[in-house]
Amino acid sequence: MADDKKTDEKMEQSSRYESSHSAPSRSASSSALSSNPIFPVLAYCGSSIMMTVMNKYVLSGLDFNLNFFLLLVQSVVCIVAIQSCKTAGIITYRDFSSDEAKKWFPITLLLIGMIFTGSKALQFLSIPVYTIFKNLTIILIAYGEVLWFGGSVTGLTLFSFGLMVVSSIIAAWADIQHALQGGVEANSKVSTLNAGYIWMLVNCLCTAFYVLGMRKRIKLTNFKDFDTMFYNNLLSIPVLIVATLFVEDWSSENLARNFPVASRSNIMIAMILSGLSSVFISYTSAWCVRTTSSTTYSMVGALNKLPIALSGLIFFDAPVTLGSVSAIAVGFVSGIVYTIAKFKQNSKPKTGILPTTNTPVSASSQSMRDSLRS
Template identity: 65%
Template sequence: MDANIANRISKSPTLPVASYCMASILMTMTNKYVLSSPGYNMNFLLLTVQSLICVLTIRVLKNFKIITYRDFDFREAKFWFPISFLLVAMIYTSSKALQYLSVPVYTIFKNLTIIVIAYGEVLWFGGHVSALTLFSFGLMVLSSVVAAWADIQSSATSGYTSLNSGYSWMFLNCITNAAFVLTMRKRIKLTNFRDFDTMFYNNLLSIPILVVCTLFTENWSAENIAKNFPPDSKYNVLIAMAISGVSSVGISYTSAWCVRVTSSTTYSMVGALNKLPLAIAGLLFFNAPVTFGSVSAIFLGFISGIVYAVAKAQQQRKKESATVLPMTNNPVSASSQSIRDSMSKS
């Protein structure tokens, strides 16, 4: 009985979804704290610290036989390297967008990634976008437009240079995020990587890329180091970087867990549903402007998540009905669904 319960828990999406939510919120808040420090401009260094802490942590856990993952293999590393490159692109553009945009605006605009991923799933995995799902996408776009309008209004007196930079980085983050999630899911299927395998290769292969980027693109002069780590707050920044690194361990594992147990679109939607606690935290701890537009955008974004959840529940019921009555199922859709099912069981 205990084994059956453990098996059901391991295949249930509830635990990975909840774990991903907590890790995502912690990482976003600590990253925002570091990146919003006056004069901080070494984003690649922050990301390098996160990957190093992640690799060291799982290595220690493996030595104590708490977890296990496959040993490093050059051929597998060569096959997985494009995923790590996309991961670096995704987290760097995310850090730049978070540096320029408020936490509520950043989380709301992450919704647009879901639309790109959903149609990527249609092309790559034979997914289906229902009318109700399309409606939820429309609400996502509307919430982003309202958020942008409110953000522009609140920044009217301070100029638009940093704001434009923030939206440019946010656009790039949406593209790289979608590419990373879809490609990783396809690679997991081909390589049969487990969660810790994915976590190990993602972070290990990211380190050399990040080290090269921070050494050759960031200013390592004594003056700039002092600017990034001022004497009166350098320990707070270092502690926040360490916490961010620890949270990257959680988000690396839970991301792979969510993609395997659910679907790429659902994984991204979970991130979107984080907007409510993240937005509230941004309003409370980072003095994000509280306006009718910003509150409306947060509300619309949250409603879009609820509508999407209902749409996915309807699709699940249709899939179960098709399993009971296989003759009524479309052969192409059945084949595509079997791929998704095998992904959730792998």
Template identity: 65%
Template sequence: MIAILSYCGSSILMTVTNKYVLGGRDFNLNFFLLCVQSVICLATIEGCKYGGLITYREFNMAQAKKWFPISALLVGMIYTGSKALAYLTIPVYTIFKNLTIICIAYGEVLCFGGSVTRMALVSFGLMVLSSGIAAWADVKTPAQPGDAAGDGGLFSMLNAGYVWMALNCICNAVFVIAMKVRIKLTNFKDFDTMYYNNLLSIPILLVCSLLLEDWSSANVALNFPADNRTPIITAIVISGLSSVFISYCSAWCVRVTSSTTYSMVGALNKLPLAISGLLFFNNPVTLGGCSAIALGFVSGLVYTYAKINEKKPEKADVLPMTKMPTTRET
């Protein structure tokens, strides 16, 4: 129970602190924020290794070159996620995050073969429906002070938040599938993955921040206003520590529970995560918004149930999917 609560708490903490920093109109140093988080995460696990609490393999240039594309995908995933979170409310962001599950499921079918059960298809339909309801509720929501988009959730295909969210779902799916392949080839453990992901992400994020972001004194003062500088810096540090907690608590939860329980916790965590946006940021509580949250929660439970049933011998409800031909083996 402690492991489960720790995993849920760390996930909520990081999302809320990131929203606090990114949700305002003026903060635009996203690459810098993500770089600080990676530095904090790397420094923390290095300190734990030095103290004898954990262990992971030493740096190897050959392995680093092979892992670098994975870290580049990670940067794309976390950057598009940070941009989406800057424009969207936490409930809407959380609901649309479910669509990543669909991308990953069909990505695995295309890359590894396999099938998608009818129950999984039902859960996918519920996920799409919940996202549609969330978007509809966002249309009806009046403008809120501090909305980064400045349009009160006016929905269109050109709305920046939804575009970034779509890109995040794609990047997330490609990252997960690519990392799954690379872990099998390198036999990386959890802390090995954490170490290389953060170490190789730092130079990418730092270069992107220096080249693509405005580091003029005026813009720095805009991002870190004198009357709110300490809370913003504190939130950035906390979000960096939360990234460590999520990685550790995920491994901890899997180790002390079953993979089925862990999957169920991930589905159940969608509800408190969405509610946290209503509590901490005074997002308006509407019938459409609450319905979307509830439906997204149910879709997660249905998907978890479908994954549990995949392990059973009966395959009568499986819809065969054809593996795409490839020109060479990965």
């Protein structure tokens, strides 16, 4: 009996030893998993692709014209998601303040303009062309920083800008050439592309003004990522409700065109996922910067344009031609050159700056990051 008792005590001690060591082991493995840079990079790329593809799926219908309603659903989903995360203690952000809301409201209007014009451009253009032309926003932001924040533009940065312009020209040329081969529908397709290019130009301007204005306001309010997301989405809801009710057509016939019975549930699911993806992008952006570096994050943003553009070729009927593939390749290279230029510019004193010299205060890579998060 004594021997049996000793054996039981040994087994109990061994069990306690294993449990006390297995818990730290599981905790360590969980910590290693969260700090592994591969996972945040893949999560950031996946959320970016999901948002673009979901928006394109909703907007790809020929008769879809409830763009303000789409933005409203996305804003409501985003507020519900981040408020739920705050209640669960996963994230934190400041409580609502009417004084801060008044100061931030002009930034929200710019955001609505940026997203609305982007949705209209995405409605008329393919994902690869949309992604390529979006690079032109970086040029506007860079020179806006020169004027507003005392930024600077180096020779290598100018070279990357030149590549961005060339890739956009190639993309537009390839798109128009493909449209002209459409026979009797050629004129209609070219008109659609022209409308898309106009919306894309307005979107680039709205995006540049939004990013620059937001950065200027953030300096005054000291907003963090989720503070910005909270106020942007909350303040946009009443504006979007008014816009969709008084501007858009809510007749039963138009609703039937926008939400066909065969694909109604899929469209609503895509709208909800596109709203959730904005939360994922903000979280994975912070996760990526925390586990890697701002330089690595900028490089990921540049490399991420390639899978986004390719997703348009895979999931949608985007034309695969020599011109379109060349435009994607040149745009991809321009993003890499731009990231290298900013890395070199930030790692040494600013000498020999073109075309203007001011006190260096900020970097365009941060503005691009803010634009992508929005």
